[in-house]
Amino acid sequence: MQFGDFQIDFLSDGTFRLDGGAMFGIVPKPLWTRECPADERNRILLRCNCPLIRTGKQNILIDCGLGRKWNEKQREIYAIEERPTLLDDLARVGLKPGDVTVLAHTHLHLDHAGWNTQMNAKGEAEPVFVNARHLVERRELDIARKPNEVQRGTYLEQNVAPIDREGFEIFDEAFEIVPGVTMFRTGGHTAGHCGVRIESGGRKAVFFGEMMPMTFYRHLPWIMAYDLYPLETLEMKRKLLAECLKDDALVLFDHDPNLFAGRLRAGEKGKLEIDPVDVAS
Numbered sequence: 001m002q003f004g005d006f007q008i009d010f011l012s013d014g015t016f017r018l019d020g021g022a023m024f025g026i027v028p029k030p031l032w033t034r035e036c037p038a039d040e041r042n043r044i045l046l047r048c049n050c051p052l053i054r055t056g057k058q059n060i061l062i063d064c065g066l067g068r069k070w071n072e073k074q075r076e077i078y079a080i081e082e083r084p085t086l087l088d089d090l091a092r093v094g095l096k097p098g099d100v101t102v103l104a105h106t107h108l109h110l111d112h113a114g115w116n117t118q119m120n121a122k123g124e125a126e127p128v129f130v131n132a133r134h135l136v137e138r139r140e141l142d143i144a145r146k147p148n149e150v151q152r153g154t155y156l157e158q159n160v161a162p163i164d165r166e167g168f169e170i171f172d173e174a175f176e177i178v179p180g181v182t183m184f185r186t187g188g189h190t191a192g193h194c195g196v197r198i199e200s201g202g203r204k205a206v207f208f209g210e211m212m213p214m215t216f217y218r219h220l221p222w223i224m225a226y227d228l229y230p231l232e233t234l235e236m237k238r239k240l241l242a243e244c245l246k247d248d249a250l251v252l253f254d255h256d257p258n259l260f261a262g263r264l265r266a267g268e269k270g271k272l273e274i275d276p277v278d279v280a281s
């Protein structure tokens, strides 16, 4: 999609599944299954969506999916596809991993930092995007380096340590990657979780990250049980939705299995609706 001066392509690393109860927090199952079906193991389908923003000089990738460092048992638990597709999608738009100049990490959870590294012949995890600056908010890197018992399951050392040795580029609160593309701290999901605002040629898009991973989360109380600070998620989501409505901004989803981008609309009885946007146009 041409977006002002930028070209935005919506890359995917394929799908996986997480427990529906964990994904919808306090929302009772009879409510969420009306919108989002669960499989026989109560899991719902997610996709790893990674927008690629090309400015002409910079190739900025937002997050890098699940990667390929999974054993049989993990693939079975999370229903991870045998061949994650991010590098294929990158090749489809004519780029190699070495062409990515910036990796903007919303956060470093296992389903967002997977392609940071892959296994070499010696069985060591080595960086994939060898020429990229890896941008991350300070609080997020602090936690990823030393996760506590609750956080440990969602950070993989192999995704973090090899990049840390080369050096993450750390910022506090907000960081303008290039004029018009800014990472901003949301908190909520994790203390240092970030969203990304993209503005060019009078157009605006907001990548919500885990503040609204799929269309279903347009309902304010629909918040993941994974979120460490759910009341922060609530307030940030309220703020971002109002901003996107006011500015007629595109909303970009990190995990929607069917939709990369949508546009908000106030529907009946003040309910928020999301109209699909064709990103191929």
Ligand SMILES: [Zn+2]
Pocket (backbone or CB within 6 Å): 109, 111, 112, 210, 255
């Ligand atoms: Zn995620």
